[in-house]
Amino acid sequence: xxxxxxxxxxxxxxxxxxxxxxxxxxxxxxxxxxxxxxxxxxxxxxxxxxxxxxxxxxxxxxxxxxxxxxxxxxxxxxxxxxxxxxxxxxxxxxxxxxxxxxxxxxxxxxxxxxxxxxxxxxxxxxxxxxxxxxxxxxxxxxxxxxxxxxxxxxxxxxxxxxxxxxxxxxxxxxxxxxxxxxxxxxxxxxxxxxxxxxxxxxxxxxxxxxxxxxxxxxxxxxxxxxxxxxxxxx
Numbered sequence: 001x002x003x004x005x006x007x008x009x010x011x012x013x014x015x016x017x018x019x020x021x022x023x024x025x026x027x028x029x030x031x032x033x034x035x036x037x038x039x040x041x042x043x044x045x046x047x048x049x050x051x052x053x054x055x056x057x058x059x060x061x062x063x064x065x066x067x068x069x070x071x072x073x074x075x076x077x078x079x080x081x082x083x084x085x086x087x088x089x090x091x092x093x094x095x096x097x098x099x100x101x102x103x104x105x106x107x108x109x110x111x112x113x114x115x116x117x118x119x120x121x122x123x124x125x126x127x128x129x130x131x132x133x134x135x136x137x138x139x140x141x142x143x144x145x146x147x148x149x150x151x152x153x154x155x156x157x158x159x160x161x162x163x164x165x166x167x168x169x170x171x172x173x174x175x176x177x178x179x180x181x182x183x184x185x186x187x188x189x190x191x192x193x194x195x196x197x198x199x200x201x202x203x204x205x206x207x208x209x210x211x212x213x214x215x216x217x218x219x220x221x222x223x224x225x226x227x228x229x230x231x232x233x234x
Contacts, residue, residue: 003039004025005040009063014061016059019057019058036064039063045137075183076182078105081221082187087115094130099136102226110194111197127142149200155184157184159183160181162183162208163185172209183229187218
């Protein structure tokens, strides 16, 4: 099943697909005017649409019916994670976390961070591709890179809050989080969070948790955390 991203899709209206989606429809799939296809708006809605016109770089569709609406009340997951120096590892995390199920991602800038910048446009393309691959109808939110202090200052919601840290006394995430609530989970860089960052997180009501005895790469830690969250809400 091929689905195409159309953020402005509305029932019984006409919408243009972007150049990338349009070229794939016209040149790869060789669709023709009058044929139907599936489009999603990234906000949980899947539509049947009919191709109205095809030009060199644009396919115009008529949205004819709502096929599926994501009305799931499943708790939402926000992962804040420090990107590694090797950007391919972060891109792998973004792709797999989207397939498993994540609602929001914030790249963190920590004291031990090796990377301070990201190409948001490239990451957003990976998010979109992962949604289409896994048939997820809601596109995860990608926030700008934030310093730990800035990120913590913004966490004033009612979600359960956790910071993964190498501390033998910390309770395991699977025991700390029991499901049925939104969660925010912080994952540090290769050198981990420093003590000041952990203490600051505690002041903002973040609970220190363990991800097990194994020493995990940060992208593995992020996927592990997403898996624990989703299993708790099955």
